[in-house]
Amino acid sequence: KQEVTQIPAALSVPEGENLVLNCSFTDSAIYNLQWFRQDPGKGLTSLLLIQSSQREQTSGRLNASLDKSSGRSTLYIAASQPGDSATYLCAVRGGTGFQKLVFGTGTRLLVSP
Amino acid sequence: SQTIHQWPATLVQPVGSPLSLECTVEGTSNPNLYWYRQAAGRGLQLLFYSVGIGQISSEVPQNLSASRPQDRQFILSSKKLLLSDSGFYLCAWSPGDFGQGLDTFGSGTRLTVV
Numbered sequence: 001k002q003e004v005t006q007i008p009a010a011l012s013v014p015e016g017e018n019l020v021l022n023c024s025f026t027d028s029a030i031y032n033l034q035w036f037r038q039d040p041g042k043g044l045t046s047l048l049l050i051q052s053s054q055r056e057q058t059s060g061r062l063n064a065s066l067d068k069s070s071g072r073s074t075l076y077i078a079a080s081q082p083g084d085s086a087t088y089l090c091a092v093r094g095g096t097g098f099q100k101l102v103f104g105t106g107t108r109l110l111v112s113p
Numbered sequence: 114s115q116t117i118h119q120w121p122a123t124l125v126q127p128v129g130s131p132l133s134l135e136c137t138v139e140g141t142s143n144p145n146l147y148w149y150r151q152a153a154g155r156g157l158q159l160l161f162y163s164v165g166i167g168q169i170s171s172e173v174p175q176n177l178s179a180s181r182p183q184d185r186q187f188i189l190s191s192k193k194l195l196l197s198d199s200g201f202y203l204c205a206w207s208p209g210d211f212g213q214g215l216d217t218f219g220s221g222t223r224l225t226v227v
Contacts, residue, residue: 034216042121043203044218055144089157091216100172101147101216 002027004103006090013080014112021075021107023090028068030094034101035064035075038087048075052094080111115140119204119219126226132177132191135206136223139185144206146187147177147216151201163187164209199226 003026007102013019023033032051035042048057050073056065063076077084087108091101119136126132138144148160159172161179169179176195180188187204204219 036218041201041219041223044205046215046217049215100159102161103157103167 002030002092002094002102004070004092004102004104006088006107008107009105010110012110012112015079015080015082017111018078019067019074019080021077021088021090021109022023023059023073025071025073025092025102027094028071030068030092031099032094033064033066033073033090033092035062035073036089036091038089038106040086044089047088069072077109080109082111082113085109085111115206115217117206117217117219118202119156119220119222122220124163124225126194126224128196128226129193132189132194132198132224134189134202134204134224136187136189136219137185138187138206141206141208142184143209146181147205147207148187148189149205151203151221153200153208157203161189176192194226196226199224 005024007022030052032043032049034049035047037047038044048059050057050064050066052068061078063078066073089106090104093101116139146163149157150160151157161169161171163169163181166181166184177191200224205216207216
């Protein structure tokens with residue numbers, strides 16, 4: 001059974017810092033990995049999708065890497081801003097049968113001005 | 114472009130009352146559809162998924178049911194709500210071909226059972 005873990009559970013940084021969020025998964029037989037952002041009381045917004053054959057994806061100040069063999073992904077946020085404050089969720093798709101998304105419990109990020 | 118609509122945004126229902134949450138997708142055909150629940154302080158739990166009209170798979174035994182009467186319509190129901198059904202319910206869709214792209218989520222329904 002796939003399990004996804006995110007570290008740290010919470011992170012507080014001053015504006016302008018570069019930061020890394022970590023995601024690990026137990027079964028390396030994944031189809032793809034996605035990073036999402038969730039603002040309080042809102043739905044999920046998809047940030048990046050990395051296919052299993054890819055090593056990284058970039059969107060603006062965000063860069064996500066994938067090391068499938070070691071079961072790890074990182075989300076790098078450059079020059080953090082207060083508007084980046086949210087919960088960040090990692091999810092992997094894979095396994096046998098129907099390929100469901102399995103979510104981590106998230107990292108709650110607070111960026112202070 | 115594809116959009117997903119979910120309603121209502123907020124719902125307060127008494128214990129024992131029925132429930133119906135609706136989700137519709139526009140701009141795509143034959144999507145995979147999902148219902149998730151997010152309890153306070155907990156992660157996202159997949160409740161149901163559907164790969165086609167009338168095809169529903171349940172992930173966990175519970176007091177809820179789902180139906181897909183049309184290709185782009187997904188409904189979450191209950192005949193009698195329990196207090197434990199309270200939570201944040203999210204509908205989502207993904208392309209039928211998983212290699213095509215992202216999972217897209219609706220804005221959610223906050224259900225409080227009193």
